[in-house]
Amino acid sequence: MSFNLAGKVALVTGANRGIGEGFVQTLLKGGARKIYAAARDIKSLEAIVALNPSVVQAVQLDVTRADQIISLAAQIPELDILVNNAGIIDSALSSALDATEFARKEMEVNLFGPMQLTSLLIAKLKQSKGSAIINLSSIAAISNFPSIGTYSISKAAMHSYSEGLRADLANDGVAVVCVYPGPTDTRMAAGMEMDKPAAVSVSQKAFLALSNDQFEVFPDDFAKQMYATFLEQPQKLAKVFSDMG
Numbered sequence: 584m585s586f587n588l589a590g591k592v593a594l595v596t597g598a599n600r601g602i603g604e605g606f607v608q609t610l611l612k613g614g615a616r617k618i619y620a621a622a623r624d625i626k627s628l629e630a631i632v633a634l635n636p637s638v639v640q641a642v643q644l645d646v647t648r649a650d651q652i653i654s655l656a657a658q659i660p661e662l663d664i665l666v667n668n669a670g671i672i673d674s675a676l677s678s679a680l681d682a683t684e685f686a687r688k689e690m691e692v693n694l695f696g697p698m699q700l701t702s703l704l705i706a707k708l709k710q711s712k713g714s715a716i717i718n719l720s721s722i723a724a725i726s727n728f729p730s731i732g733t734y735s736i737s738k739a740a741m742h743s744y745s746e747g748l749r750a751d752l753a754n755d756g757v758a759v760v761c762v763y764p765g766p767t768d769t770r771m772a773a774g775m776e777m778d779k780p781a782a783v784s785v786s787q788k789a790f791l792a793l794s795n796d797q798f799e800v801f802p803d804d805f806a807k808q809m810y811a812t813f814l815e816q817p818q819k820l821a822k823v824f825s826d827m828g
């Protein structure tokens with residue numbers, strides 16, 4: 584294990600439910616010393632703080648609010664793990680007349696907010712002895728999923744951003760992990776009728792991968808299968824996603 588959660592200080596965005604809540608649970612189990620659990624509505628974090636009030640601190644963050652990003656980054660004196668988890672699907676087909684409006688909203692939450700937050704925290708992550716940035720992308724980043732076309736665009740941007748960060752920080756002791764889940768059992772995927780892994784499994788797989796020096800994480804069987812299809816032939820995955828509607 585080259586990456587140990589014990590004693591670490593972490594910040595998780597969108598920590599009040601779903602995959603973000605799972606990250607808080609996994610960090611607690613691993614012995615994190617301090618977890619900043621961020622959400623737009625601080626009251627929605629009560630149950631998460633109650634898991635361990637001496638470790639988990641509720642903080643307010645809407646990732647589309649530059650003022651809140653700046654104020655939160657200034658409040659955090661040291662940091663080992665940043666989890667850019669907050670995200671939305673508010674999608675249009677790529678060909679829709681109003682596609683840019685949907686894409687702009689999704690890019691604000693799924694890319695620009697995380698980018699600004701990360702930029703402001705990089706200096707603190709560099710000071711840590713062994714730190715990590717964990718970015719939530721999606722299997723829909725690897726090939727465009729037409730029915731959620733603009734969401735796919737934003738998650739592909741997160742993939743590319745993660746690659747850029749990883750290269751930039753390679754000599755600074757900051758690992759950059761990008762996670763590409765398939766449909767996972769949270770509110771976001773509530774409309775998808777299929778077997779879905781539990782939200783907490785995403786964080787468990789992400790930290791396991793990190794401790795094995797793997798930085799691109801396909802945490803579930805669906806994501807693994809789809810990525811294998813892509814590696815076999817990129818256009819084959821495009822066809823599979825297009826046929827899924």
Ligand SMILES: NC(=O)c1ccc[n+]([C@@H]2O[C@H](COP(=O)([O-])OP(=O)(O)OC[C@H]3O[C@@H](n4cnc5c(N)ncnc54)[C@H](OP(=O)(O)O)[C@@H]3O)[C@@H](O)[C@H]2O)c1
Binds near residue numbers: 597603722766769
């Ligand atoms: N579930 C899936 O199938 C799946 C698959 C692939 C990737 N992902 C990615 O995994 C991440 C977590 O998603 P999830 O499945 O846990 O979805 P979720 O249950 O819908 O949770 C989304 C989280 O993001 C927060 N959020 C939304 N807009 C925000 C904003 N402007 N500022 C700060 N927080 C904001 C939500 O907070 P509020 O409670 O305030 O709305 C919530 O905590 C997302 O990036 C998503 O794209 C999910």
